[in-house]
Amino acid sequence: MTMSLPSPTSTTLKHNNTNNFCFFPNTTTNHLTFIKNNNYNNNLTLRCKCNALFGVGDIPQQLEEVLHLDLDQTYYYLELERITKDLSETQKWGFVVFAGIIWIYLTARPGVLLGAIDSYLLAPLQLGFNSLIGRRNLKRADFVVGEKLGEGSFGVVYAGAVVPKNVTLEQKRGKAKTNRLDSRFKEKVILKMVKVGVKGADECADFEEWFNYRLSRAAPETCAEFLGSFVSDKTNSQFTKGGKWLVWKFEGDQSLLDYMRERNFPFNLESVMFGQVLQGVDSVKRSALIIKQIMRQIITSLKKIHDTGIVHRDVKPANLVVTKRGQIKLIDFGAATDLRIGKNYVPNRGLLDPDYCPPELYVMPEETPSPPPEPIAALLSPFLWQVL
Numbered sequence: 379m380t381m382s383l384p385s386p387t388s389t390t391l392k393h394n395n396t397n398n399f400c401f402f403p404n405t406t407t408n409h410l411t412f413i414k415n416n417n418y419n420n421n422l423t424l425r426c427k428c429n430a431l432f433g434v435g436d437i438p439q440q441l442e443e444v445l446h447l448d449l450d451q452t453y454y455y456l457e458l459e460r461i462t463k464d465l466s467e468t469q470k471w472g473f474v475v476f477a478g479i480i481w482i483y484l485t486a487r488p489g490v491l492l493g494a495i496d497s498y499l500l501a502p503l504q505l506g507f508n509s510l511i512g513r514r515n516l517k518r519a520d521f522v523v524g525e526k527l528g529e530g531s532f533g534v535v536y537a538g539a540v541v542p543k544n545v546t547l548e549q550k551r552g553k554a555k556t557n558r559l560d561s562r563f564k565e566k567v568i569l570k571m572v573k574v575g576v577k578g579a580d581e582c583a584d585f586e587e588w589f590n591y592r593l594s595r596a597a598p599e600t601c602a603e604f605l606g607s608f609v610s611d612k613t614n615s616q617f618t619k620g621g622k623w624l625v626w627k628f629e630g631d632q633s634l635l636d637y638m639r640e641r642n643f644p645f646n647l648e649s650v651m652f653g654q655v656l657q658g659v660d661s662v663k664r665s666a667l668i669i670k671q672i673m674r675q676i677i678t679s680l681k682k683i684h685d686t687g688i689v690h691r692d693v694k695p696a697n698l699v700v701t702k703r704g705q706i707k708l709i710d711f712g713a714a715t716d717l718r719i720g721k722n723y724v725p726n727r728g729l730l731d732p733d734y735c736p737p738e739l740y741v742m743p744e745e746t747p748s749p750p751p752e753p754i755a756a757l758l759s760p761f762l763w764q765v766l
Contacts (some may be wrong), residue, residue, distance in 0.1 A: 537569075
């Protein structure tokens with residue numbers, strides 16, 4: 379076989395055998411690089427370089443792309459042929475169908491494959507990155523606690539801020555519980571103090587931390603940005619030694635419930651949702667458009683969360699934060715469960731708000747079996763997701 383290659387000096391490359399050559403341009407040296415495969419079954423590869431030189435711009439970009447594409451397709455085709463060479467046509471088709479079924483099953487909701495990638499690849503990478511930038515090394519002295527925003531069964535929520543390095547806080551005495559968040563504190567946060575001595579509070583906080591990290595990777599736009607946690611190293615007017623605190627980036631200090639309590643709801647959300655007051659629209663239609671925008675955001679966020687296998691289980695106006703940009707984000711994942719692996723799923727115990735929980739929670743059978751170990755639960759989750 380003779381191959382002529384255009385070059386400043388015409389060069390002819392002769393071969394006395396029928397071995398296959400694949401070539402692609404080396405953009406650094408403008409040589410043609412050959413890959414000689416004498417026996418692809420034994421994975422023996424020989425690389426050699428042709429002496430023919432191409433001038434700059436002599437090889438069209440489309441030709442380069444075609445050469446690269448053909449090389450990749452040839453390699454994968456040969457690998458597939460090597461794997462299936464001893465199979466009959468029926469067995470080959472069976473192999474293809476089986477591989478397709480496995481792929482569909484692993485990628486079906488709630489996503490065994492994506493969950494495995496998240497657990498064994500993305501989670502360790504996030505841990506390493508957060509440790510590198512110091513997010514997993516938060517301390518009590520990094521924050522100042524402001525006014526109280528709310529309180530639940532297992533925790534108290536405060537406004538707060540990150541203490542700048544050039545600011546020294548004065549220790550307050552007496553019964554003062556908060557510091558004034560003045561202009562010195564630029565970076566605002568939300569702090570949640572886990573109640574000390576309350577049964578189930580620490581466990582609930584651990585689950586909430588896990589779910590916040592999980593969603594920060596899988597669906598970050600659905601919830602407030604989670605910054606991490608810390609354990610207080612001393613007791614003073616604001617902190618209790620050994621008490622756990624969770625920290626979020628400040629997204630807004632008003633929940634949907636706060637807006638609903640005002641007499642002009644939902645019109646008090648009109649400029650927040652749309653950036654302006656709707657002109658030339660009657661009040662009934664304006665009200666419907668605002669409610670529709672609110673519900674669209676809530677349902678979209680819940681769908682994204684459900685696609686990861688997580689169920690919030692405590693959706694209510696108080697757990698929906700309205701940001702300054704008109705986004706509605708879910709908070710308080712202490713009652714959430716991951717049905718993909720059974721995390722925080724205890725059949726004979728549940729956390730519910732009687733005013734908002736669905737009626738089926740009152741009649742769930744207590745003999746519901748407990749979930750199997752996490753790897754088995756994850757493997758069976760697509761089947762159970764469809765059944766349930």
